[in-house]
Amino acid sequence: MILCTSCGTKNADDAHTCEKCGRKLQSRWSRSGGQDAPNGQNGQSGDSFLPEEVWQLMEPVVHSIEEGTDTLVKACAETWAYALILLVGAGVYIAAEDWRYLAGSVALAAVLAWARGI
DSSP: OEEOTTTOOEEOTTOSBOTTTOOBOOOSOOOGGGOOSOTTSSSOOOSSSOOHHHHHHOOOOOOOOOTTHHHHHHHHHHHHHHHHHHHHHHHHHHHHTOHHHHHHHHHHHHHHHHHHTO
């Protein structure tokens, strides 16, 4: 038995569209225990019509950060900091029309990169 998610009509297992409204059927699963009511209408809370056994077999996804990722993130942040220094210097150079601001930001970025051994 396939339940239409649009109108709630019970359809045959081999049906591809709803007999009543003609919409494409979304799922070929029904809730375990023969409860074919739409979500929230059968007294159970659930996100789909998958049987409970299927939900119990699914494990949550665990995300972990690999070793060395923090070093890569810090290096990227440092690179963006140097770029920001140069962009600010270029912006002030354009606004003030004085090359010394750009030269100062290039010198500052170069000294920081040299001190960090880049």
